[in-house]
Amino acid sequence: MKYILDFEKLVPGDIILESGNSKFSPVIKTITDSIYSHAMIYVGHSIIHALTDGVYSTNPQRVLTDDPKGLKVLRLKSPLTEQARNTVVNYARNLSGSIYSVPEASLSAVLGKTRKSSASRQQFCSRLVAHSYRQIGVSIANNPDYCTPEDINRSAKLNEITGVLKPADEQEVAFAESDNPIRENQRRMFLWLNQTREVFAKRKIEIQTESDVASFLMKNNDLDGLVCEFIKDSEYLEHYDYDKDVNPHRYEIKALLEKCSSAEHALEVFFGEINKEPSEIARHSNSYFLSGLNFIHLGLEYHKLHKQLYRNLLLMSHDRLVVLCQLAEIFRQPKLAEYCNYQTNYIQRII
Template sequence: MPYLLDLEKLQLGDIILQSGTSKFSWWIKKGTRSDYSHAMLYVGHSIIHALTEGVYSTNPQRIIVNSDRHLKVLRSKSQLTESSRNIICNYARNLSGSLYNKVEAISSPILNRFDKEAISSGQFCSRLVAQAYKQAGISISNNPDYTTPENINKSSSLIEVKNCLIVAEQRHIDFAATDDPILENQKRTFQWLNVARTLFANRRIKIQTINDVAEALMENQDLDNEISKHIKDSKYLEHYDYDKVTNSYRYNLPLFIKKYQETDIDLFFQELNKEPDLILRHSNNYFQSGLNYAHLGLEFHKLHTELYKNLLKLSEERISILFQFATIIRQPKLIEITNYLLTYIKKII
């Protein structure tokens, strides 16, 4: 019987362990004597994890397993403060784009026993999770730089959260089988980011993330034009609009009403609940990119300022549909909430 995560039961910072079925997953489970081969971090309607392709986000509704024993949710024994949750989640998000380090991942069962620091800034799944918690001053492993999914599973700092799975209906299975726009965005991001890695490597500067590029450009502004050209050529800046193709109902009231009739009111709340976090993150990035552009005048920052502005406009379009729908079904509180979000975005952009 297929299962997926029940998002209503999850909290920011929850750790999700998965029993994978690939050959590499089998090796990890055998080598660590564990039922689990993969660790992920829930950051709010999205999961951050490290796979061999690199670090990126995943829609948790795309994770379908064949047994309720193949997913396990762990949570900090001590109640996380809002500040701690933000530190953990933001740290993980900022690792997006990082390369996977298979050698260090394979070495982690042995090196976890020692006080050995990471050789590189490369990532693997359990390192990402443990290091994110370390940023908030919480130790979930003997050595966060070299930890395994089983180390996390047996951590005395964590407890299991029961009943976090639901039986997957056919609509869930159908959705999980559709093309994933996140994978396309990952492809476009790595296309220009790999070029930037090479350019900076020639100057003995190691690059993992987009933030690393932004920081390195401060002292290497002569690379701005070349990197910006590759960013534009990769179509990375245009991917934000891809959601209109894959989820057109979010931007068209008749389509939204039809989709709602096929599901239920949960659709409205699923769409609404993810927006505040997106708006907060995109507005913060919009502000920081704009500030960097005003300070340095680099095209790299100008391009990202425009990107985050476009992402905010996209949220505005989606929320406008929700506002209209709330008006149709005559829900004053939902009208008030969606109108507040629309007003907030208008003030920013």
């Protein structure tokens, strides 16, 4: 029996501890006297975490465990305001692309009991989670710079949330173990980011995230063309097409109907898909607006490329919603069809 997170019971900002099965997991668990070796943060239909190849996102539906005790969800005892939750979530999201530091992580079991701070901007799993909460003035560990998953597990600021695991059915296991298009997107991002890091390092500038690139290009605009070549060569800007190849049912009504075994299953698929779209549209429309504004203000090709990227991502949401609208109409759900049309009309207005 395998178990999976019931992500409908999660709220953005929830912390997920995992027993883990990486090559470092047994060592971490032994040193920290814990059953957990990994910490992640749920940001809404996605999880942000740091592994040895860097910081990136993953789908919570891809997190499986053989042991129901192998996953644990923690939530802040004091309810978060919407503003505070957004601060935590956005900070974690913006760390995507950061470099993982094995040496820094290795010091946590010892330095976690001290107040020693770190000058490093590199990440590891529990630091990422603790730093995200530090942005709102909440310390979930004695030392947010050096902490372990077990330090977070024992935090007096957090409560365990029960009932968030469920047995995974065959379809859920198959999906969790299938090829992950997000990993391909991360591979492309790290490809151009690593090349950009090397160029900026020659000017003694440290690049960790995409936000760093945008910030430092303002004073190093002579590198704009070179960085944009890195981005285009990595095919990062074309990743939106990759999802169409991996998940054709999201873009073709015939493929979606073939995926549905019954009317009940069709509605289940519908709600699984439709619930993702509002937050995606909100994030991408905001990024589309800011990229356009930055391009007008700074004239950098970097922002022009990103404006086009977010436009394409919004168009993908539009295409997915059109298919969902067709599904709702086939199963005579006019309110659901209207809900889809409202969002497609919004996208059309802003782009």
